Amino acid sequence: MNTLAVTRYAGRSARLALVGLLCLAVTACGFSLRGAMQLPAPLVQTHITHDDGGSLLALDIADALQRAGSEILLEPRSGAAILEIQEEDLRRRVVAVSPDGRAQEYQLQLRVRYRVMRDDEELLAPQSLELTREFSAGGGERVLGREAEADQLEQEMRNDAVRLIMRQLEAVPGSAPEPAE
Numbered sequence: 001m002n003t004l005a006v007t008r009y010a011g012r013s014a015r016l017a018l019v020g021l022l023c024l025a026v027t028a029c030g031f032s033l034r035g036a037m038q039l040p041a042p043l044v045q046t047h048i049t050h051d052d053g054g055s056l057l058a059l060d061i062a063d064a065l066q067r068a069g070s071e072i073l074l075e076p077r078s079g080a081a082i083l084e085i086q087e088e089d090l091r092r093r094v095v096a097v098s099p100d101g102r103a104q105e106y107q108l109q110l111r112v113r114y115r116v117m118r119d120d121e122e123l124l125a126p127q128s129l130e131l132t133r134e135f136s137a138g139g140g141e142r143v144l145g146r147e148a149e150a151d152q153l154e155q156e157m158r159n160d161a162v163r164l165i166m167r168q169l170e171a172v173p174g175s176a177p178e179p180a181e
Contacts, residue, residue, distance in 0.1 A: 040171075040172045045073055048061060082118065090110050095107045104137050113126060123173065131160055133157060
């Protein structure tokens with residue numbers, strides 16, 4: 001065996017040992033992948049209410065609930081959870097202006113208030129969340145680019161809100177709903 005082969009073999013062995021030590025360290029500290037979301041039994045069937053029937057946030061939440069195994073109901077049923085989106089407010093405001101009076105920086109703010117009910121029982125007390133993002137308006141020539149950036153930030157804020165809401169829904173206590181016939 002030549003010295004080049006021995007060096008390669010030693011290098012591979014050292015890398016394998018390092019990977020093994022890293023794996024051991026990560027598992028020893030309690031790290032584990034989050035895995036699939038487990039919805040509590042009361043959310044197996046869910047009806048979503050919102051003042052604005054075309055709410056993009058409500059549609060995104062419905063998609064997330066379906067992916068997690070919930071049946072989304074078009075009408076409320078006895079024993080089914082009702083996710084009430086009580087407030088969804090998306091605002092854009094100017095936070096910086098150039099010397100010539102043009103907006104240079106904007107702030108997007110998404111405010112959501114919701115709760116979860118089942119029949120007359122409150123499963124999750126009213127919750128509120130508020131997300132903000134800032135973006136630069138850039139030059140006056142970038143009107144379309146600025147609007148596209150604002151739309152993208154709005155979508156990212158809705159995605160973040162859905163993730164936060166789904167984490168809260170995971171904590172909903174309660175027993176399994178009685179099947180409605």
